[in-house]
Amino acid sequence: MRKNVFKLIAFSLMIFFAVASCKKYEEGPSFTLLSVNKRLIGTWELKQANVNGNEININEFLNSALTFIPDTIDIDVDSITINYIRTKLNKDNTGLITFSGNVNMNGFNLPFNQSQQITWQLDDEKEKITVTVNNETLESEIIKLTKKELWLRNIESTNGETTITISKYEKIE
Secondary structure, eight states, rough: OOHHHHHHHHHHHHOOOOOHHSSTTTTOOOOSSSOHHHSSSSSEEEEEETTEEEEOOOOGGHHHGGSSSSSTTOOOOOGGEEEEEEEETTTSEEEEEEEEEEEEEEEEEEEEEEEEEEEEEETTSSSSSEEEEETTEEEEEEEESSEEEEEEEEEEEEETEEEEEEEEEEEOO
């Protein structure tokens, strides 16, 4: 009887360590019972971004934000301060990206929120996520996905120069 219990415990430990050592994403987690979709669904706030290993300020994402500002509005980019960038991912592969900030116009600090509908899709291996907004598509590699953290990597090459951007998000709801 004691031998059988020992064998069962040894076998269980071998299975546990085999499963735990097989992590899907580069930065983890090592083990989770939640599916990829269950971890992805929710609202994510951009907390940090690194470009080629250097951390950049959230306001340096203004070039992305400019596509959300109507052409009829003439705003000097230097007068904009981004408070947050949030992405909501819904179960039905739709969502919303929201920029919140302030525009300083003639000494007045005017708040603004701008949102755009998005669609999103995982690849078959659930290692990449593709987000489409305004007919523009961005495919990102998932390098970390826990129930509270999402890290994405984008690699772009232009004129022989490669740019690697890692965006780190925190789930807020």
